[in-house]
Amino acid sequence: MEWINIIVQGILVGGLYALFATGLSLIFGVMRLVNIAHGDLIIAAAYLAYTVIQLTGLHPLASLVVVLPLSALFGYGLQLAVLNRTLDKGILPPLLVTFGLSIIIQNFLLETFSADSRRLNAGAIEISSFSLMPGLDIGYVPLLTFACAVAVVWGLQYLFYHSPMGRSFRAVSDDPEVSQLMGLNNRTVYAAAMALSMVVVAIAGVLLAIRSNFDPFMGPGRLIFGFEAVIIGGLGNLWGTLAGGVILGVAQAVGAQIDPGWQLLAGHIVFLLILAVRPQGLFPKGVA
Amino acid sequence: MNRFHVTRATGLSRFALxxxxxxxxxxxxAPWWGSTATLRLIGEMMIxxxxxxxxxxxxGYTGLVSVGQQAYVGFGGYMLFTIALYLGWNPLVAIPLAGLAAALVSIPVAKLVFRLNGAYFAIGTWVVAEVFRLGFAQMSSLGGGSGSSLPVAIMRDMASSKxxxxxxxxxxxxxxxxxxxAFVYLLLRSRIGLALTAIRDNETASSSLGIAIPRIKLAVYVCVAAATAMVGALIFLQKLRIAPDAAFSVNDWTVLVIFMVVIGGIGTIEGPIIGxxxxxxxxxxxADLGSVYLMILGALxxxxMMLSPQGIWGLIAGRRGLSLFPVGYRVETRGEKP
Amino acid sequence: MSEPLLTVERLNAFYGDAQALFDVDLTLARGELLALIGANGAGKSTLLKCLTGLVKNRTGTIRFKGEDLIPVPAFEITARGIALVPEGRRLFPSLSVEENLLLGGKVARPGAWSLEAIYDLFPILKEKRKSPSTLLSGGQQQMVAIGRGLMSNPDILLLDELSLGLAPVVIKDIYDLLPKIAGNGLSVILVEQDVSRALGVADRFMCMLEGKVKLEGRPDAFGREEITNAYFGT
Structure with a gap:
């Protein structure tokens, strides 16, 4: 029974990891950009929510009303002003520019909010849970997180394959030259993709901040979790990414049960094992 | 009449050498003319x-953008401590041995991370460094998470006076x-350097020309891992203390290094020196600005990267093709100056 | 006589330091079918890419309906009324047949072409409208590419290497449909390796060699030998 509980909790945490991953995956899919600052943007969104709550007294979930559009706007602007200029110039510029961005965000957060860890107070929902069976309690927040992950993956999947916007994303990704002759301005398409990625980032950031403490230097760790979920699940498959997040979450939960020092290590080892045995991921594009 | 000739050296490069x-x-x-503080500063610069x-x-030259080189810095440090503490050997002897150990470890690591393309390779190397950090934190014989120190006796073995x-x-x-x-300079002047340039210019074409790209990349990765571990061993010999968080610090051993290279000029010999x-x-x-200093470096x-991808050296050398340490060849016209 | 639909004057184009077009002049009247012939590397595709803004490193003037197109970015060219059917089709592999067509009509100018009209022209595409464009035969892919170009209801359709890599019977089918495609006053620039077929349908032709225009005029105004000499530069 204890193990069932551990695995179920791991699955629920996996939802959060999938949320870290989908934004990363989306950007890579549309413009082959790996955003090293992705994790730091998640943490920055958490701090943005923290600030909004301080100013307005809104509930953390309600703060999304402000945080989501601001994040999207920031992503749109960041892409137009900075990231677009690094594309088409080989692998180094986008990588190093987002790397620099990551350091800037971390230290900006440190300067502004100090190194103390914070948490968003969501009230009673934080600690309430229901009992699925004896010994297996499901917390509302982990459940909500997982539900959000499923909803986000489903929504992105739908948007990608059944909307004109998704059609533009795929066309620009397929052939950025001919796409222009369809009247698509690649730069604004990229900016839209980054804005959308930032929406997912904001959701992930707020849910993370309700679940656990956060500090300015947590970003790289979230980037790594997201990245591992993407690779485990297989590039270009959003449902695979969700599965990847779940596998990572379960691995960490099982590792932590064996020895607290093994929580992160177990996740990394599962990732490396999958990379060794099945480098294309468990569910590569085209299978699912 | 042979009016063209191919050369590497220029007057400037001979002077620079x-x-x-x-x-x-x-x-x-320097030990005879500098103070202890000067030695420390120059030593740190050299590291x-x-x-x-x-x-x-x-x-810059091999296209392997790693953000996980702290794995080898920390590994080298831990190897030095292991050899000195458990074998009791002279720490100076331990430095090359640490490099050798890292070379051996880096081969299976490369086999894994080379499966990731381009930018995902970068994050993959970071994961490996995290695994190293967490792994050494689990080793209670080396002090676990809190680390361990080099006893004075071992340091006395190295030399009696401070x-x-x-x-x-x-x-x-x-x-x-x-x-x-010197190693980078000589390597780039060798046949491997020629192959690296070809790979950088066009990976597909050079592969069809029979350049064994994976083998060359692996060789460079392993050499760099070994040398980085030797540097790491020296760093922690100087510090006398090692702990996982300091040994595998991404900020100290990778972030600052990347900023130096990028600002100085990536893909040039001169860039890292200037940086x-x-x-x-x-x-x-x-430095007093603390985190603002890091923000400035990041912005710089x-x-x-956006304005002059070849860095400060690229701005200095410009289109004149100036080079202090030329690794390519140039065609010169004899007789009339252009 | 009214001003031509498209007038190109002294067009020069460059790839890095290499010059690909030298002082090319070209005119195209409304409803005209101009065949562009020449050996590989003569600059035909480059010329089409200049017209659509995909090659940006160029000098000269491209006057289209009274407007200079040089400063117009590639993504606004379709809205102006020029559509390209690129060499090698270049369909979007992750889009279905219908999605490829719909994207071609993203910039919807008024006109007779619509999804239904394209399906009437190429009934096979209606059957395959849900399938990924990569699963189609070469001829079917070319139909999608043509349809995608027509969906924006252009004034000028640029057809780059219409028959390249297609089976003879498929080429014949497509050429049989060409009058239907080029009807309604649509102007066409047809780049084609199959010289005799191109000259058979063209109102006028232009023969290029090494980035320069060597010969131009009505197909029946020149002898076979004269055209061959211009083609090979002999």
Whole structure:
């Protein structure tokens, strides 16, 4: 029974990891950009929510009303002003520019909010849970997180394959030259993709901040979790990414049960094992 | 009448080479003319010069953009502590052994991370460094998460006087710093360097020309891992103390190094040298700013990448093709000057 | 006589330091079918890419309906009324047949072409409208590419290497449909390796060699030998 509980909790945490991953995956899919600052943007969104709550007294979930559009706007602007200029110039510029961005965000957060860890107070929902069976309690927040992950993956999947916007994303990704002759301005398409990625980032950031403490230097760790979920699940498959997040979450939960020092290590080892045995991921594009 | 000839050396490059040799001689004599603080500063610069040159070889010339080189810095440090603590050997002997151990470890690591393409490779190397950090934190024989220290007795074995120990460590740093630059320079002038240039210009074409790209990349990765571990061993010999968080710090051993190379000029021999010097100069003036200093470095690196991807050296050398340490060939016309 | 629909004057184009077009002049009247012939590397595709803004490193003037197109970015060219059917089709592999067509009509100018009209022209595409464009035969892919170009209801359709890599019977089918495609006053520039077929349908032709225009005029105004000499530069 204890193990069932551990695995179920791991699955629920996996939802959060999938949320870290989908934004990363989306950007890579549309413009082959790996955003090293992705994790730091998640943490920055958490701090943005923290600030909004301080100013307005809104509930953390309600703060999304402000945080989501601001994040999207920031992503749109960041892409137009900075990231677009690094594309088409080989692998180094986008990588190093987002790397620099990551350091800037971390230290900006440190300067502004100090190194103390914070948490968003969501009230009673934080600690309430229901009992699925004896010994297996499901917390509302982990459940909500997982539900959000499923909803986000489903929504992105739908948007990608059944909307004109998704059609533009795929066309620009397929052939950025001919796409222009369809009247698509690649730069604004990229900016839209980054804005959308930032929406997912904001959701992930707020849910993370309700679940656990956060500090300015947590970003790289979230980037790594997201990245591992993407690779485990297989590039270009959003449902695979969700599965990847779940596998990572379960691995960490099982590792932590064996020895607290093994929580992160177990996740990394599962990732490396999958990379060794099945480098294309468990569910590569085209299978699912 | 042969009016063209192919050459590498220019008047400037011969001068630069002579000047470099002279500089190394002068620096080697530093224990006789410098204070302890000077030795420490130059030693630290040499350590960063080595890390920067090695990372530049990896990312700038071989296209392997690693953000996980701290794995080898920390690994080298831990190997030195293991050899000194458990075998009781002289720490100076432990430095090359640490490099050898890292070379062996880096081969299976490369087999794994090379499966990731381009930018995902970068994050993959980071995961490996995290695994190293968490793994060494689990080793209670090396102090686990809180780390361990080198006993004074071991340091006495190395040299009896404190001044002599300082000098030995300094010379080791100088050897690694100057040696790394020389290693990169000579490697790039070799056939491997020619192959690397071909790969950088066009990977598909060079592969069809029969250049064994995976083998060359693997060889460079392993060499850089070994040299980085030697630098790491020296760093923690100097610090006398090692703990996982400091040993595998991404900020200290990778972030700063990347900024130095990018600002100085990635993909050039001169870039890491300029970047290292500039970094230490800036640190003198701005280190008090703490985190703002890092934000400035980050912004500078972004600006360089967007405006002059070849860095400060690229701006200096410009289109004139100026080169202090030429690794390519140039065609010159004899007789009339163009 | 009214001003031509498209007038190109002294067009020069560059790839890096290499010059690909030298002082090319070209005019195209409304409803005209101009065949562009020449050996590989003559600059035909480059000329089409200049017209659509995909090659940006160019000098000269491209006057289209009274407007200079040089400063117009590639993504606004379709809205102006020029559509390209690129060499090698270049369909979007992750889009279905219908999605490819719909994207071609993203910039919807008024006109007779619509999804239904394209399906009437190429009934096979209606059957395959849900399938990924990569699963189609070469001829079917070319139909999608043509349809995608027509969906924006252009004034000028640029057809780059219409028959390249297609089976003879498929080429014949497509050429049989060409009058239907080029009807309604649509102007066409047809780049074609199959010289005799191109000259058979063209109102006028232009023969290029090494980035320069060597010969131009009505197909029946020149002898076979004269055209061959211009083609090979002999």
């Amino acid at each position: 002579a000047l470099s040799v002279l500089l190394v001689v002068v620096l080697a004599a 960063y010069l080595a890390l920067a040159s090695l990372w530049n070889l990896l990312a 001044a002599m120990r300082e000098s030995l460590i300094y010379w080791a740093a100088l050897a690694l710093g100057a040696g790394s630059v 290292t010097i500039l970094f230490f100069v800036l640190r003198e003036f701005l 690196a972004i600006a360089v």
